[in-house]
Amino acid sequence: MPFTLIQGTFQPDTGRPDGDTVRFAPDDSMLVFILNRRGRSPKINENNGTISLRYEGIDAMETRARMPESSDATAKNLDLLGITETVRETRGYALSNQLDPNGRPICFIFTGDSEAGENNGDNIFLTPERIKTSINYQLIENGNVYPLYYDTLFFDLRQQLTDAVLAARNAKKGIWQNDVTTEGATWDGANSLNNIPPLFPKLWRRLQGYAQDRDYRDDSETLDRFIEYLQTKRSERVLVIEQGRFTGFDNVVEVNRDTITLLYQPEELIFMS
Numbered sequence: 001m002p003f004t005l006i007q008g009t010f011q012p013d014t015g016r017p018d019g020d021t022v023r024f025a026p027d028d029s030m031l032v033f034i035l036n037r038r039g040r041s042p043k044i045n046e047n048n049g050t051i052s053l054r055y056e057g058i059d060a061m062e063t064r065a066r067m068p069e070s071s072d073a074t075a076k077n078l079d080l081l082g083i084t085e086t087v088r089e090t091r092g093y094a095l096s097n098q099l100d101p102n103g104r105p106i107c108f109i110f111t112g113d114s115e116a117g118e119n120n121g122d123n124i125f126l127t128p129e130r131i132k133t134s135i136n137y138q139l140i141e142n143g144n145v146y147p148l149y150y151d152t153l154f155f156d157l158r159q160q161l162t163d164a165v166l167a168a169r170n171a172k173k174g175i176w177q178n179d180v181t182t183e184g185a186t187w188d189g190a191n192s193l194n195n196i197p198p199l200f201p202k203l204w205r206r207l208q209g210y211a212q213d214r215d216y217r218d219d220s221e222t223l224d225r226f227i228e229y230l231q232t233k234r235s236e237r238v239l240v241i242e243q244g245r246f247t248g249f250d251n252v253v254e255v256n257r258d259t260i261t262l263l264y265q266p267e268e269l270i271f272m273s
Contacts, residue, residue, distance in 0.1 A: 003095035003097045004097060005114055010083070010090050010111075012089075017074050017077065020060040020077070022053050022081060032105050038273060042105065053094055058146065059145060061199075066196060069198050092112060094109055131161070132160070143176050150272070180199055187259070188258065190220060209233070216229050
């Protein structure tokens with residue numbers, strides 16, 4: 001399936017910048033309405049003409065997660081977009097073929113002009129080599145974000161991102177200096193959320209949900225009911241790539257007293273959309 005080329009202007013100041021999204025004013029807003037959708041329709045801000053773009057293949061630490069790693073992801077994203085103290089919006093384009101359930105285009109993000117001969121709205125067949133110039137790839141390459149793969153991401157593009165993940169981890173760049181995803185994170189209730197070392201963000205968000213859910217928050221000082229929470233509240237299907245096995249997210253997470261561990265590296269999992 002080709003990607004739609006959507007040209008426009010990055011305007012992070014119209015929203016709350018983070019490490020894997022950006023507000024974007026498309027030159028032709030109708031282009032986002034022709035993308036495949038799995039939930040809500042896209043929502044263009046009536047005041048400034050922007051929409052939030054979700055970066056394909058990556059997941060940044062939440063802004064409430066431990067600093068400086070979480071803030072580093074935001075800062076690097078803005079830097080790659082060309083945003084400075086004096087330059088608050090820049091030109092670029094997105095390549096997208098679908099909306100997420102919240103109506104946000106899922107995109108590979110590029111600054112500057114598209115390649116010669118390409119026009120706004122064109123169908124583009126994206127190559128692994130080309131995504132090396134995307135902000136998505138550069139954030140992974142610099143160790144600022146985690147990989148997050150869904151079944152809609154093509155194999156060759158996923159493999160290119162995985163190669164960058166492995167290189168960044170081996171070089172202990174950014175989050176990989178202190179990542180505890182497969183070593184185990186210590187849980188001491190909701191108050192520990194801001195202090196947990198870098199952890200696969202999807203798992204961090206499930207811990208946050210566990211502490212906030214009215215059916216579990218009274219027990220959330222321990223992990224005793226966390227797997228139950230995953231099973232009943234946030235059940236997600238995931239493919240364990242090396243085994244070719246589909247299972248629930250709860251089956252790739254292990255709890256041992258006050259320690260929670262993901263049993264596989266993030267790039268070894270594909271989540272079902």
